[in-house]
Amino acid sequence: MSERKGLMGALALVAPVQAIVTLVIFIPALYVLWLSFQSSTYGQAAQFVGLANYSRVLSDPYFWRALINTAVVVLVVVHVELLLGLGMALLFASGLVARPLLLAVVLAPYAVSEVSAVVMWRFLFDPSIGIVTQALLALGLPTLEWAVFPSHGLFIVALLSIWLHLPFTFIILYAARLSVPGELYEAAAIDGASPWARFRRVTLPLLVPAMLIAMLFRYIFAFRLFSEVWLMTGGGPARQTEVLAVYLYNEAFRYNQFGTASATGWLLVIASLGLALFYLRKIYKEMFANAPA
Amino acid sequence: MLRPKRLGIALFKTVMVAIIAIWSLLPIAMIFISSFKFDREIFAVPFRLGFTPTFSNYVALWEQWGGFFSGLVNSLIITVFATVLAVLASAIAGYAYSRNRHPVLSSSAFFLIFIRLIPPIVITLPLFPVVNQLRLNDTHLVLIILYAAFFVSLGTLVMRTFIDQIPIEIDEAAHIDGASRLQVLRRLILPLSGQGMVAVAVFVIVFSWNEYLFALIFTTANARTAPIVISEMIGAIEGVQWGVLFAATSIQLLPVLLFVILAQKQLVAGLTAGSTKG
Numbered sequence: 426m427s428e429r430k431g432l433m434g435a436l437a438l439v440a441p442v443q444a445i446v447t448l449v450i451f452i453p454a455l456y457v458l459w460l461s462f463q464s465s466t467y468g469q470a471a472q473f474v475g476l477a478n479y480s481r482v483l484s485d486p487y488f489w490r491a492l493i494n495t496a497v498v499v500l501v502v503v504h505v506e507l508l509l510g511l512g513m514a515l516l517f518a519s520g521l522v523a524r525p526l527l528l529a530v531v532l533a534p535y536a537v538s539e540v541s542a543v544v545m546w547r548f549l550f551d552p553s554i555g556i557v558t559q560a561l562l563a564l565g566l567p568t569l570e571w572a573v574f575p576s577h578g579l580f581i582v583a584l585l586s587i588w589l590h591l592p593f594t595f596i597i598l599y600a601a602r603l604s605v606p607g608e609l610y611e612a613a614a615i616d617g618a619s620p621w622a623r624f625r626r627v628t629l630p631l632l633v634p635a636m637l638i639a640m641l642f643r644y645i646f647a648f649r650l651f652s653e654v655w656l657m658t659g660g661g662p663a664r665q666t667e668v669l670a671v672y673l674y675n676e677a678f679r680y681n682q683f684g685t686a687s688a689t690g691w692l693l694v695i696a697s698l699g700l701a702l703f704y705l706r707k708i709y710k711e712m713f714a715n716a717p718a
Numbered sequence: 719m720l721r722p723k724r725l726g727i728a729l730f731k732t733v734m735v736a737i738i739a740i741w742s743l744l745p746i747a748m749i750f751i752s753s754f755k756f757d758r759e760i761f762a763v764p765f766r767l768g769f770t771p772t773f774s775n776y777v778a779l780w781e782q783w784g785g786f787f788s789g790l791v792n793s794l795i796i797t798v799f800a801t802v803l804a805v806l807a808s809a810i811a812g813y814a815y816s817r818n819r820h821p822v823l824s825s826s827a828f829f830l831i832f833i834r835l836i837p838p839i840v841i842t843l844p845l846f847p848v849v850n851q852l853r854l855n856d857t858h859l860v861l862i863i864l865y866a867a868f869f870v871s872l873g874t875l876v877m878r879t880f881i882d883q884i885p886i887e888i889d890e891a892a893h894i895d896g897a898s899r900l901q902v903l904r905r906l907i908l909p910l911s912g913q914g915m916v917a918v919a920v921f922v923i924v925f926s927w928n929e930y931l932f933a934l935i936f937t938t939a940n941a942r943t944a945p946i947v948i949s950e951m952i953g954a955i956e957g958v959q960w961g962v963l964f965a966a967t968s969i970q971l972l973p974v975l976l977f978v979i980l981a982q983k984q985l986v987a988g989l990t991a992g993s994t995k996g
Contacts, residue, residue, distance in 0.1 A: 436814075436822070436823070438810050438899075439826055441807045441811070442811040442870045449845075450841055450868070451829075453840075453841040453848075457840055460844065513738060516734055521731065527735060531738060532985065533742050533975060533978070536974045537928070539945075540948045541749075541970060542745070546745060549748065556765045588741070597990065600989075639993070642993055649837045651931050674839065677842070686843055687843055690839070693837050693839075694835070698835055
């Protein structure tokens with residue numbers, strides 16, 4: 426098979442995938458970039474307005490509220506997940522009875538939809554009948570009034586996001602922990618290393634790449650947070666619990682401001698790219714390193 | 719000296735496992751158990767495990783929320799077609815990426831990784847008017863294409879990782895025997911990469927069955943999916959019919975939960991392949 430013919434054949438095989446992502450994701454995303462420089466509402470002719478949409482978004486206090494909410498929730502959710510996931514990965518790797526069963530238990534939230542999760546957590550924290558509310562009351566602790574206080578609303582959103590996505594972080598870290606060769610621990614044990622030293626000098630350094638990957642993916646996906654907030658608080662009270670995706674949705678589909686919504690959309694894209702820049706560079710180098718020119 | 723310490727560790731592990739199990743399962747168990755309770759027992763404080771089970775919530779769901787069951791059918795149709803489309807397209811492309819090296823191909827693989835960084839909500843802005851103009855609004859087809867589109871990039875990378883594990887000598891032997899690339903793909907690669915296809919299928923099935931945002935924007939009546947109907951039931955929550963809501967949530971959750979547990983091995987392999995290799 427000639428190389429040229431080989432390449433054409435390979436391109437034909439990747440064509441369906443490339444076509445669908447180009448048509449459904451890439452071109453629309455570029456169109457949003459164009460829209461973000463236009464003044465446009467649904468059904469009206471567009472008009473070039475330069476950066477006016479961006480300056481309108483950036484001077485909107487609701488945008489900043491949404492940005493701060495998103496940043497806080499993402500930072501809390503991703504790092505708590507990382508710590509819990511790491512702890513669970515170490516616990517599972519240390520040998521447990523009925524490990525396959527426990528793995529199924531831990532994976533269960535992965536199957537739950539955001540909508541169902543909201544039903545569950547609303548029920549747990551219901552002000553009058555919630556089992557968690559009752560437990561908090563019994564312990565003399567303050568309860569969550571997520572319909573009244575924005576911070577409570579964001580807290581419960583963060584809690585339910587962690588619950589939904591912990592399986593992902595855990596699996597990545599657990600797989601990485603299992604791939605650490607056992608001989609390393611034997612060698613460390615022979616050298617008389619304490620459990621803490623073994624963790625600090627063997628486990629942790631070898632898990633760092635997986636931790637970075639898990640964090641990166643969770644940053645990018647947590648940044649898109651929409652359904653949990655939309656269904657839990659609707660962004661209220663008084664738009665105080667909106668996150669960026671909810672802000673964008675409201676601008677576009679409630680206020681018909683496609684220009685500012687598009688500008689918000691591109692700010693989201695740029696932020697995602699910024700977060701992933703190091704990762705993209707690494708992948709890029711790896712890909713072109715093993716490809717003969 | 720050693721014994722109490724070991725006992726302590728075992729005790730610590732047991733407590734930790736119990737906490738993890740409660741954390742993972744309590745929210746699910748609560749609504750599942752409560753879906754078999756009469757309202758007065760749902761509202762009983764404190765929560766009671768002993769109660770007379772009833773199917774009244776399921777009956778009420780059937781009688782009052784017929785839309786939920788057509789939602790389930792819509793979800794099923796959309797999930798099946800999106801999964802078949804995404805898995806096949808990913809397997810074919812994954813094969814090409816696994817067996818061929820060329821800068822053009824590398825660039826297009828990089829493009830697939832780049833695409834994953836675009837948040838879904840962004841593309842709803844231009845798609846909304848286009849979908850309306852094509853009169854595809856509120857059809858299964860829109861959601862099938864959207865769901866497949868958001869998983870073919872991950873799917874392709876996962877399939878490439880799985881196909882990489884099939885020795886290339888098998889292909890070469892077949893090529894020497896005169897088999898074309900498509901024949902190799904159909905007769906050898908696809909049958910041998912079943913695990914990978916299940917892994918991709920798990921992602922697409924869980925996503926399509928549960929997705930909310932696209933379904934909210936692109937469906938109104940005919941193609942409304944089960945999560946949308948459940949969200950409407952939450953919306954009507956002021957006169958909360960908790961029991962009926964729990965019944966609907968349990969029905970929506972159970973099949974995909976069983977599936978995730980059964981395909982656990984492939985899910986773990988797919989998650990690892992999809993994230994470490996890009």
